[in-house]
Amino acid sequence: MQITALSQLLAVRALLTPSVWTQGATARDKRGVTTTVRTEDGNVNPRAVRFCLYGALMHTYAKADRCGHGPAYEIVGELLLKRGYSRSDTPVFNDEAGRTLEDIHALLDEAIAQLQG
Secondary structure, three states: OOOOHHHHHHHHHHHOOOOOEOOOOOEEOOOOOEEOOEOOOOOEOOOOOEEOHHHHHHHHHHOOOOOOOOOHHHHHHHHHHHOOOOOOOHHHHHHOOOOOHHHHHHHHHHHHHHHHO
């Protein structure tokens, strides 16, 4: 299945609701215990139900049967650079003290608007 940066960003934006977004872990299970986004064989981990921004990027890409974090990761990385972070600071940005889901949505909305031009 092909996934574009825009379709992935839209999927991440829809996925990250107050009951799904987390901090301090890439993914968590329904009890809040840290888990992996993927199983050892590379499939989507069915126990993972809560995600940070980075975990959501990985999860949406894994659902498209792809390894890695997907094309949206590069777009998000460019926006993080403009905010004084490195391209790979997605987890740092997500977990920063005082960070809110609204901040995450604002970043995603900016990335989506950039691609929709």
